[in-house]
Amino acid sequence: MKQSILFLLGVLFSLSIVAQTKLDSVQKLEEVVLNDVKLNQNAAGFKVTVLNDSILSKNNSTFTNLLRFNSNIYFKENGYGMVSSPSFRGTNASQTAVIWNGISINSQLNGQTDFNTINTNNINQVVIRNGGGSVQYGSGAIGGSIHLDNTLDFSSHLKNDVKLNYGSFNTKNVSFVTDYGNEKFAFNIGINYIDSENDYKYLSKDQVNENGAFNNLSLSANLGYFMSDKDVIKLYHQSFLGEREFSGTTATPSKSKYEDRNSRSMLEWSRNGLSYTSALKVAYIKEHFDFFQNKDSEFFSFGEVSTLLLKHNFDYKLSKTLSVKSILDYNYFEGEGSSFGEPNRRAFSATGLLQYNPNKKVNLGFNVRQDVMSNFKSPLLFSMDGAFRFSNHYKLKINGSKNFRVPTFNDLYWQPGGNLDLVPESSYQVDLGHVVSFNWLKFQLNTYYISTEDLIQWQPGLSGFWSPQNIAKSHSYGAEVGVDITKTFNKHQLKFTSNYSYTVSENLETNKQLIYVPFHKANVSLAYSFNKFSAYYQHLFNGSVFTTADNLKGSFYSLEPYDVANLGLNYKIIKTTKNELDLGINISNIFNEIYQNVAFRPMPNRNFNIQLHYKF
Amino acid sequence: MKKIIYSILTLSLLVFSCSNDDDLATPSEPLGDYENGIIVSTEGGPSSISYISNDLSTLENQVYFNVNNENLGVYLQSVGFNGNKAYIVVDAGTITVVNRYTFEKLGEISTGLSLPRYIAFDGDTAYVSDWADPSDATDDYIAVVDLNSNTVTSTIAVGEGPEQVLVNSSKLYVSHKGGYSTNNIVTVVNTADSTTDTIIVGSKPDEMAINNQGDLVVLSGGNESWTGNETQASITKIDMSDNSIISALTFADGEHPGLMAYDNGMAYYVLNNEVYGLTDAATALPATSLFSITASYAYGLSVKNNELFLADASFSANSTLFVYDIATGTETNSFAVGIGASKIYFN
Numbered sequence A: 001m002k003q004s005i006l007f008l009l010g011v012l013f014s015l016s017i018v019a020q021t022k023l024d025s026v027q028k029l030e031e032v033v034l035n036d037v038k039l040n041q042n043a044a045g046f047k048v049t050v051l052n053d054s055i056l057s058k059n060n061s062t063f064t065n066l067l068r069f070n071s072n073i074y075f076k077e078n079g080y081g082m083v084s085s086p087s088f089r090g091t092n093a094s095q096t097a098v099i100w101n102g103i104s105i106n107s108q109l110n111g112q113t114d115f116n117t118i119n120t121n122n123i124n125q126v127v128i129r130n131g132g133g134s135v136q137y138g139s140g141a142i143g144g145s146i147h148l149d150n151t152l153d154f155s156s157h158l159k160n161d162v163k164l165n166y167g168s169f170n171t172k173n174v175s176f177v178t179d180y181g182n183e184k185f186a187f188n189i190g191i192n193y194i195d196s197e198n199d200y201k202y203l204s205k206d207q208v209n210e211n212g213a214f215n216n217l218s219l220s221a222n223l224g225y226f227m228s229d230k231d232v233i234k235l236y237h238q239s240f241l242g243e244r245e246f247s248g249t250t251a252t253p254s255k256s257k258y259e260d261r262n263s264r265s266m267l268e269w270s271r272n273g274l275s276y277t278s279a280l281k282v283a284y285i286k287e288h289f290d291f292f293q294n295k296d297s298e299f300f301s302f303g304e305v306s307t308l309l310l311k312h313n314f315d316y317k318l319s320k321t322l323s324v325k326s327i328l329d330y331n332y333f334e335g336e337g338s339s340f341g342e343p344n345r346r347a348f349s350a351t352g353l354l355q356y357n358p359n360k361k362v363n364l365g366f367n368v369r370q371d372v373m374s375n376f377k378s379p380l381l382f383s384m385d386g387a388f389r390f391s392n393h394y395k396l397k398i399n400g401s402k403n404f405r406v407p408t409f410n411d412l413y414w415q416p417g418g419n420l421d422l423v424p425e426s427s428y429q430v431d432l433g434h435v436v437s438f439n440w441l442k443f444q445l446n447t448y449y450i451s452t453e454d455l456i457q458w459q460p461g462l463s464g465f466w467s468p469q470n471i472a473k474s475h476s477y478g479a480e481v482g483v484d485i486t487k488t489f490n491k492h493q494l495k496f497t498s499n500y501s502y503t504v505s506e507n508l509e510t511n512k513q514l515i516y517v518p519f520h521k522a523n524v525s526l527a528y529s530f531n532k533f534s535a536y537y538q539h540l541f542n543g544s545v546f547t548t549a550d551n552l553k554g555s556f557y558s559l560e561p562y563d564v565a566n567l568g569l570n571y572k573i574i575k576t577t578k579n580e581l582d583l584g585i586n587i588s589n590i591f592n593e594i595y596q597n598v599a600f601r602p603m604p605n606r607n608f609n610i611q612l613h614y615k616f
Numbered sequence B: 001m002k003k004i005i006y007s008i009l010t011l012s013l014l015v016f017s018c019s020n021d022d023d024l025a026t027p028s029e030p031l032g033d034y035e036n037g038i039i040v041s042t043e044g045g046p047s048s049i050s051y052i053s054n055d056l057s058t059l060e061n062q063v064y065f066n067v068n069n070e071n072l073g074v075y076l077q078s079v080g081f082n083g084n085k086a087y088i089v090v091d092a093g094t095i096t097v098v099n100r101y102t103f104e105k106l107g108e109i110s111t112g113l114s115l116p117r118y119i120a121f122d123g124d125t126a127y128v129s130d131w132a133d134p135s136d137a138t139d140d141y142i143a144v145v146d147l148n149s150n151t152v153t154s155t156i157a158v159g160e161g162p163e164q165v166l167v168n169s170s171k172l173y174v175s176h177k178g179g180y181s182t183n184n185i186v187t188v189v190n191t192a193d194s195t196t197d198t199i200i201v202g203s204k205p206d207e208m209a210i211n212n213q214g215d216l217v218v219l220s221g222g223n224e225s226w227t228g229n230e231t232q233a234s235i236t237k238i239d240m241s242d243n244s245i246i247s248a249l250t251f252a253d254g255e256h257p258g259l260m261a262y263d264n265g266m267a268y269y270v271l272n273n274e275v276y277g278l279t280d281a282a283t284a285l286p287a288t289s290l291f292s293i294t295a296s297y298a299y300g301l302s303v304k305n306n307e308l309f310l311a312d313a314s315f316s317a318n319s320t321l322f323v324y325d326i327a328t329g330t331e332t333n334s335f336a337v338g339i340g341a342s343k344i345y346f347n
Helices: A001-020 A037-041 A053-058 A064-069 A409-413 B001-020 B063-068
Strands: A049-053 A074-077 A083-086 A096-102 A125-130 A144-149 A157-167 A171-181 A184-197 A213-228 A233-246 A257-272 A276-292 A301-319 A322-336 A344-359 A362-373 A381-393 A394-404 A424-435 A441-462 A464-491 A490-509 A519-530 A535-540 A564-573 A580-588 A596-598 A605-614 B037-042 B048-054 B074-080 B085-090 B094-098 B105-109 B118-123 B123-129 B142-148 B151-155 B163-168 B171-175 B187-189 B195-200 B203-212 B218-221 B233-237 B244-250 B259-263 B266-271 B274-279 B298-304 B306-311 B318-327 B332-337 B341-346
Touching: A001 A441, A037 B105, A053 A064, A064 A074, A064 A083, A064 A171, A064 A535, A064 B274, A074 A596, A083 A096, A083 A301, A096 B085, A125 B163, A144 A394, A322 A409, A362 B123, A381 A441, A535 B259, A596 B074, B037 B318, B037 B332, B048 B063, B063 B094, B074 B274, B074 B341, B085 B118, B094 B118, B123 B163, B163 B203, B187 B203, B218 B259, B218 B266, B266 B298
Parallel strands: A096 A144, B074 B118, B118 B163, B298 B341
Antiparallel strands: A049 A125, A074 A083, A125 A144, A157 A171, A157 A605, A171 A184, A184 A213, A213 A233, A233 A257, A257 A276, A276 A301, A301 A322, A322 A344, A344 A362, A362 A381, A381 A394, A394 A424, A424 A441, A441 A464, A464 A490, A490 A519, A519 A535, A535 A564, A564 A580, A580 A605, B037 B048, B037 B341, B074 B085, B085 B094, B094 B105, B118 B123, B123 B142, B142 B151, B163 B171, B171 B187, B171 B203, B187 B195, B203 B218, B218 B233, B233 B244, B259 B266, B266 B274, B298 B306, B306 B318, B318 B332
16 A cells, blocks of 8 residues: 555655746636535545536426536436435445535445435535545545535625426425525525425336325524634525335335434634634434335334534634645434434544645645444545646646445344444545636546445344445546537527546456446536526437446347437526526437336426516 | 346256257156256245245246236245145235145135134144234234135134144144244144143244254244343254153354254254254254355255255345355355245245
């Protein structure tokens, strides 16, 4: 390992020398305004994509669909609206961290975030950070991380936003957001309710999606107050109450039902000095589920985990070119469930980040982290990254890191099988990125290699019950390409965005591609606007995936590739400085593609959605 | 690689047998493609049926799908054979009736079943063990099925977690492994009047067989340590004339065998990847095993004509069916069968 670190350092060094000698022109770095400063200041060598407010507000489908059609992230969705889990770069859903305003919200029970329990109406910005980020974001940030941020606007304003949606399968979606601010005080409050029968027809079969109805209510409230010129107090809150029937497969009907009750609250006090920033966060996160195998029965199983988090960030600017940051993080987790009693655990971590920007063309970051946990030893984590601007049009990004994923409550405590001898999964990776940009064009190419060991897998044992073990090793490598083009002719605006990823992800013992990792995934979208009219077309190609470890072809072992396309039209009925009313219509799966995302769980046929969006 | 070899082998043997067909002077009409072979049921998902010919030359996976172009639900629990029909029991609540030699679907029993486990036959009637709501300890039953109409005509309430069922001279024997919980009884149902009687055995009774003396042999796996109430596994011999216990041979603490198969005077069971043989006359459990096996997850066991068949189940890939020669303890064949291979039957 030491050798690879030295090698990496060597590469970084030689590159920085090249960069310094060749660079002559000066260009200002693109400014992305983020409230999670680490994304802005400590990720220069990473591929970071921002989906801002306007993209989020245009999306009137699920969060899953938004990311499926607009990023390299691959989703496994157990039928529309059901459990949906993301993955990056050939890793799995529990190796993908989901970060809400700087803190991880992956379930402590299974290590994943179900994207159909997140509502984009109550989020101002989504940031996708490809590649390992455990040093900054902790367990699970191996393939990449997805950041959900709420922003507060301290300028004098009052904005209200109402959306009404009605669509196929009797789907209703209502949302209201109010956003207020002045120089000292700002808040936004949002509420959203979705209800759907979700009884779509299975194309080419005489079946419909039975037992798939869902509804959920999400609330969000964020407040900020300047106590003095330097001191800001912020309060963030989100809650989600969801009830879903879990649909069956084409071969087996289902009677089950799943209820989510999640909430997260965070209080933050930050003090901004001339050369330092200090932020203290206290957060309380609660996840709870009830699972009814038979929705008509009184019997159910449940699980819940409460997390208390204390976090302190301290940033200090040593000079114009050098800044350091420390993060101290303490977590106390307490669980309770039908299958694992009432365990608890503690975790403490200390992180040091160093950012060196010798000139405006070079950004270098060096970061380390050590976790101390009550159940097991954690490895020392590190990451290094660099960005080198060779010209106005070309930037090279490079990063290397060691990341980890800790065993979940289920892995440790589930009865039977829970294994207290587990150690965290650990992973090394390197990533090389190129960014070519002109006013109208942005081209990005990233290539990476990730090697992960001590993968936790549940296996049946001699004693007859399943237990998780640190057994498998895997590696993945691949390439991600993104091309974005924006063109304006008079009042006509055209925007083209595209992503393609090639992913090889193999079990190193069998040299077989891991299940549910497509070799190829691509999406393109084309948006056009003229005066009050706008339209978009988006298209997704998802290559074939294996559903079993044998890597065999055929319906029992793999899923066919598919192409899905959506079309949307929007017209501004009212547009004044104070009022805006939009009427939109969306057609999803316009070509009626027959496809499955998870084996034997067909996805919806062509469907329609109409939206009224009023801003005042 | 193994698979390629099998397919080449299979292909060549097929060609061979085809070319040899003309020479064969057997006049009897074959009953179907899946006659004279071994049937392996696999839990999936989706569930499927694998077929291996008796001469071990041909393997076909996903037989039911290939014949009927539809899938069985999850999870395929067991298959019962009666006359020229097979009854495929899926715990999502259906029993699919097929021709046992062609596997063509003939019908379905879907009403009156909740979480069916096993099926046994007595004339025109079948008895199906059913957990009902597995979280409810008091609603378990035996469904009585009229085989002429394929309908559940009545139910017989029984204790928690009825598992395997066996009919012997108008009596139905039901082992109660306990479903989501554990249990320690064998229910005896008088099929004439549906009255029941219970016999207390070791915890988690599962596999049952009638030995050459006409006694019922029951393997109870015992509660595992994680239940917080660990009990010893045992093999109980029951006199079927009066339901009395002849003997109960108990295993050492911490030993929990789950598989047993009976053939010609010997009960074979698997414990920690060792195969043991218990003779009818034995008064103690064997001290040494017959031979060792190499399975990741021994999940199904059957014995016939000095050959032992063992399903090594994988739930993430194809499973392996191993064939052992009992006399020498050597593995003679292996086959890549469907996902979650569980039960092995002889057709």
